[in-house]
Amino acid sequence: xxxxxxxxxxxxxxxxxxxxxxxxxxxxxxxxxxxxxxxxxxxxxxxxxxxxxxxxxxxxxxxxxxxxxxxxxxxxxxxxxxxxxxxxxxxxxxxxxxxxxxxxxxxxxxxxxxxxxxxxxxxxxxxxxxxxxxxxxxxxxxxxxxxxxxxxxxxxxxxxxxxxxxxxxxxxxxxxxxxxxxxxxxxxxxxxxxxxxxxxxxxxxxxxxxxxxxxxxxxxxxxxxxxxxxxxxxxxxxxxxxxxxxxxxxxxxxxxxxx
Amino acid sequence: xxxxxxxxxxxxxxxxxxxxxxxxxxxxxxxxxxxxxxxxxxxxxxxxxxxxxxxxxxxxxxxxxxxxxxxxxxxxxxxxxxxxxxxxxxxxxxxxxxxxxxxxxxxxxxxxxxxxxxxxxxxxxxxxxxxxxxxxxxxxxxxxxxxxxxxxxxxxxxxxxxxxxxxxxxxxxxxxxxxxxxxxxxxxxxxxxxxxxxxxxxxxxxxxxxxxxxxxxxxxxxxxxxxxxxxxxxxxxxxxxxxxxxxxxxxxxxxxxxxxxxxxxxxxxxxxxxxxxxxxxxxxxxxxxxxxxxxxxxxxxxxxxxxxxxxxxxxxxxxxxxxxxxxxxxxxxxxxxxxxxxxxxxxxxxxxxxxxxxxxxxxxxxxxxxxxxxx
Numbered sequence: 001x002x003x004x005x006x007x008x009x010x011x012x013x014x015x016x017x018x019x020x021x022x023x024x025x026x027x028x029x030x031x032x033x034x035x036x037x038x039x040x041x042x043x044x045x046x047x048x049x050x051x052x053x054x055x056x057x058x059x060x061x062x063x064x065x066x067x068x069x070x071x072x073x074x075x076x077x078x079x080x081x082x083x084x085x086x087x088x089x090x091x092x093x094x095x096x097x098x099x100x101x102x103x104x105x106x107x108x109x110x111x112x113x114x115x116x117x118x119x120x121x122x123x124x125x126x127x128x129x130x131x132x133x134x135x136x137x138x139x140x141x142x143x144x145x146x147x148x149x150x151x152x153x154x155x156x157x158x159x160x161x162x163x164x165x166x167x168x169x170x171x172x173x174x175x176x177x178x179x180x181x182x183x184x185x186x187x188x189x190x191x192x193x194x195x196x197x198x199x200x201x202x203x204x205x206x207x208x209x210x211x212x213x214x215x216x217x218x219x220x221x222x223x224x225x226x227x228x229x230x231x232x233x234x235x236x237x238x239x240x241x242x243x244x245x246x247x248x249x250x251x252x253x254x255x256x257x258x259x
Numbered sequence: 260x261x262x263x264x265x266x267x268x269x270x271x272x273x274x275x276x277x278x279x280x281x282x283x284x285x286x287x288x289x290x291x292x293x294x295x296x297x298x299x300x301x302x303x304x305x306x307x308x309x310x311x312x313x314x315x316x317x318x319x320x321x322x323x324x325x326x327x328x329x330x331x332x333x334x335x336x337x338x339x340x341x342x343x344x345x346x347x348x349x350x351x352x353x354x355x356x357x358x359x360x361x362x363x364x365x366x367x368x369x370x371x372x373x374x375x376x377x378x379x380x381x382x383x384x385x386x387x388x389x390x391x392x393x394x395x396x397x398x399x400x401x402x403x404x405x406x407x408x409x410x411x412x413x414x415x416x417x418x419x420x421x422x423x424x425x426x427x428x429x430x431x432x433x434x435x436x437x438x439x440x441x442x443x444x445x446x447x448x449x450x451x452x453x454x455x456x457x458x459x460x461x462x463x464x465x466x467x468x469x470x471x472x473x474x475x476x477x478x479x480x481x482x483x484x485x486x487x488x489x490x491x492x493x494x495x496x497x498x499x500x501x502x503x504x505x506x507x508x509x510x511x512x513x514x515x516x517x518x519x520x521x522x523x524x525x526x527x528x529x530x531x532x533x534x535x536x537x538x539x540x541x542x543x544x545x546x547x548x549x550x551x552x553x554x555x556x557x558x559x560x561x562x563x564x565x566x567x568x569x570x571x572x573x574x575x576x577x578x579x580x581x582x583x584x585x586x587x588x589x590x591x592x593x594x595x596x597x598x599x600x601x602x603x604x605x606x607x608x609x610x611x612x613x614x615x616x617x618x619x620x621x622x623x624x625x626x627x628x629x630x631x632x633x634x
């Protein structure tokens with residue numbers, strides 16, 4: 001019998017309480033916020049200001065970025081051009097395609113050094129780029145004020161990102177651990193012509209061209225014209241940027257699991 | 260404080276006209292310094308002073324409400340313009356003042372512009388009647404309470420005129436709701452006033468205040484005060500009785516079609532009427548400018564002490580209004596009208612009976628005896 005089990009309506013309390021109870025609640029709230037409301041007078045008070053946090057007792061005594069809400073804050077990037085190895089991983093990982101690698105002064109004259117330039121009109125502050133950065137030179141800071149008057153000013157050149165770095169803002173310390181069974185770059189030796197392109201373009205200089213024993217030609221047999229050198233990759237230095245694979249003219253380098 | 264504001268401004272105009280007349284040739288001087296001219300200029304000065312004072316107070320009232328509401332909602336309210344946002348309302352007013360006054364094509368021009376103006380003017384006129392200190396304003400009028408309430412009750416008419424002439428169905432519905440609400444609550448207000456009049460035996464606000472020298476009426480006439488305050492909340496269209504405007508649901512109710520300075524008129528008038536309501540409550544139930552006898556006489560005898568205490572009480576009453584606004588939800592139309600006709604009127608009738616009993620008994624145990632002034 002579904003009809004029999006109709007819930008009894010809650011008896012309305014006395015109508016004087018309808019007035020008195022909310023008024024008491026409001027008075028309590030008023031007393032609580034009389035000294036200091038929860039709001040922050042933003043341009044004049046900032047949560048990242050340690051003195052202000054000491055005064056209002058929000059995470060006082062702690063630098064931002066340690067055990068605090070700011071721990072993984074993702075604001076404007078900071079770039080340390082000096083440690084950037086131009087590996088292009090940030091631009092690869094960017095889901096919004098907002099990172100361009102542009103030439104920066106420094107680096108050897110034959111190979112121009114390239115560093116990321118970020119278009120904040122497109123950036124979604126996902127932080128993939130700083131996760132991907134193998135050298136930790138591209139990080140997210142706690143800077144969140146980015147109002148400009150022209151769209152062109154939204155594009156931050158590497159030098160501008162370096163300025164953000166020079167301000168020594170608190171940075172996002174969270175780093176993504178690299179997986180233990182990461183794919184490595186493998187070589188298919190018969191295809192290699194020993195051209196040195198991979199070793200030349202490797203951003204970390206982890207590729208060394210090593211001599212290999214020369215194949216003795218039997219009489220009357222043609223042997224491929226080779227310089228008899230092969231790339232050997234130092235796995236611990238390799239950042240898995242894939243530059244060598246993309247520059248290899250014979251497509252003899254590939255991703256795979258090292259056995 | 261025997262001088263009233265009217266006599267002060269008449270004296271001021273006499274000084275002014277005699278000063279100006281002394282440098283003019285004889286026929287002009289005689290024409291300027293005769294009694295009628297002095298009286299006319301005196302009334303003009305009186306009006307200007309009253310207008311400026313009431314407008315300033317109204318704007319200060321809005322600031323006070325914004326700050327208080329902010330604290331009730333765990334925020335700060337206006338902060339940036341002037342010290343603690345004191346000048347924010349002036350900035351808002353200037354913004355509205357600079358705007359174009361747009362009239363809908365099919366609106367009735369006469370009613371559309373006369374409605375808000377008359378609404379504002381009839382509300383401001385009452386300031387000339389309410390005494391805020393002994394003999395202040397225009398002196399002791401014998402029927403000042405009746406006159407003030409009469410002018411106060413013009414408002415639904417002008418609201419309805421402006422709503423109807425907007426030629427917008429939403430405005431019209433809002434205006435009808437507003438008029439229905441105001442008329443429903445005017446009856447209990449008047450009956451509550453009758454209770455005060457029975458006890459004090461006079462319609463003169465000055466005398467009503469002097470009658471409260473032994474005890475303020477809020478104690479013995481508590482029921483009448485509750486009815487009066489609730490009715491005033493409905494008259495002023497404030498939460499919980501702000502159905503005609505209902506800023507969370509409707510598009511500004513009956514002033515949908517108004518923008519710029521005309522809208523500012525309405526908003527200003529709403530607060531002018533709130534201030535008037537606070538004044539009336541202080542005058543009728545909270546002893547006006549007088550203080551109880553246990554207050555040290557040094558606190559009540561400095562210059563303009565009457566005005567100071569009066570304004571303090573008025574702002575305290577307004578603080579309670581803001582407290583109510585921050586706490587209570589809005590009622591429905593049917594609840595509003597049912598409370599108005601079914602609860603408020605019987606309660607006010609009961610309060611009249613209580614007032615008659617008070618007059619018969621003469622003395623109340625806790626509060627003391629009635630003085631023998633008006634009765």
